[in-house]
Structures are given as C-alpha cells and as structure tokens.
Amino acid sequence: MQETVVFGGLSAAGFSLSEAMLNSGNQVLSISSAVSKKEKEKEEDNQLYLGRNALFHHVPKGFDRCEGKPLIVADTFRINPEYNRALQEKLTLLLKTVRPIKRLIFVSSLESVQERNDYSKVKAVAGSRVANDTEAFFIQVLKEIGQKDALIFRTDLNELMATKGGESAAGLFLGMLEAKHAGLDIVAYSSKAGAEAPINSGMRHLLPPPYHKLL
Secondary structure, eight states: OOOEEEETTTSTTTHHHHHHHHHTTOOEEEEOOOOSHHHHHHHHHHHHHHTTSTTEEEESSSOTTOTTSOEEEOOOOOSSHHHHHHHHHHHHHHHHHSOOOSOEEEEEEEEEEEEESEEEEEEEEEOOHHHHHHHHHHHHHHHHHTOOOEEEEEEOHHHHHSHHHHHHHHHHHHHHHHSOOOSEEEEEEOTTTOTTSGGGHHHHHHSOGGGGGGO
C-alpha cells in the first residue's frame, strides 16, 4: 500500500494509530500538529520511538511528499480556545496547500451512547461542543477548497489512543481508505455497542467485506 499521510501522527490522538499501521506493514508520513512547546517536545519523544521503523517519516514543518496521497486527520481539536485556533490554522494551511488528496478521513469524537429500551437501539450522540464546532469548521474548509470526497469518522477518542484500540482502529482506517466512496459522509464506530448495532451500520455499508470482521 502507498504511504498514508497522518496529520498528528505523533500526537496523543494519532500515535497509537501510526504505530499500529506501521506494525501492519503500512507506510506512514506524519505531519506535525503540535501547537505548543510541550506538544512539540512530546512529538520529539514519540519520533525517537517510531523513527526506528523505516516505514515511518515525520515532517515537522511544511508538507513535503503529501500530494496525491490519502490523508487521515487524526488530531482535530483542543479544548483550549487559543490552541484550537492554532490547530485549525495549521490544518487549514495543509488542506489548502496539498492538492490533490486521494482520500480524506477526519477523526471526530463519539462522546457517549444513549440507550433506548434495549441495547440494540443505541443512538450515537456526537461529541462535545468543541468537537461539533470542529466538524463544522472542517466542512467549511472542504467547501472552500472544493474537496467533494471526505469522511468524518466519529469514534471513542480514548479508545483510539489506547494501544489495543489503535490496533483495531488501524484496520478500520485501512478499510475506509480502500472503500469505494464519493461525497461527504459521517460514519461512526463504537466497539462497545456490538457489530450489528445501528450506530455501526454506516461502517458496515462502507467497509469492503474483508474488513467486516473488525466491527
């Protein structure tokens, strides 16, 4: 498989995903999402670990080698308003600079699940207000750049950041990258709900059959 660009591949949100994709034999090009000195230092620490893998490459500045490749935006928002604005500026520059983008996946938050009478009728509740605002920001940027093919992937971010969760998510992301898709769609995944739960129906329809076993 060709190299996949991961915005925030060394961030708290993207590190486990990057590691899992590398362990699966996939090439990862990480783009820095750090917006503070502390975050930059954490990226450097994580790079020392992942940098030992020949399939991994990190770009701290600029967007070298990104054009024409699939892009996963793993690090998408901050609670701190100042840091959140800085992150959005960084992401906007990336999306407006790198053209074309072969497949674009934007990670968002699945904050909680509400039950209605029984567990087979779970209903997804999109994440926190800042996550919802971030989705709106992302959609606006897509309109500005004329990108008509993108997926917003709502999931449990804490699970994604966990090592085991990252391994599972890596397979789902690879399936989304391979899926036949056009337009802008929002899909969700909750491992706690069960493979047949309505919340996971969008993923079942989107993923190629070989990836259904991951749900």
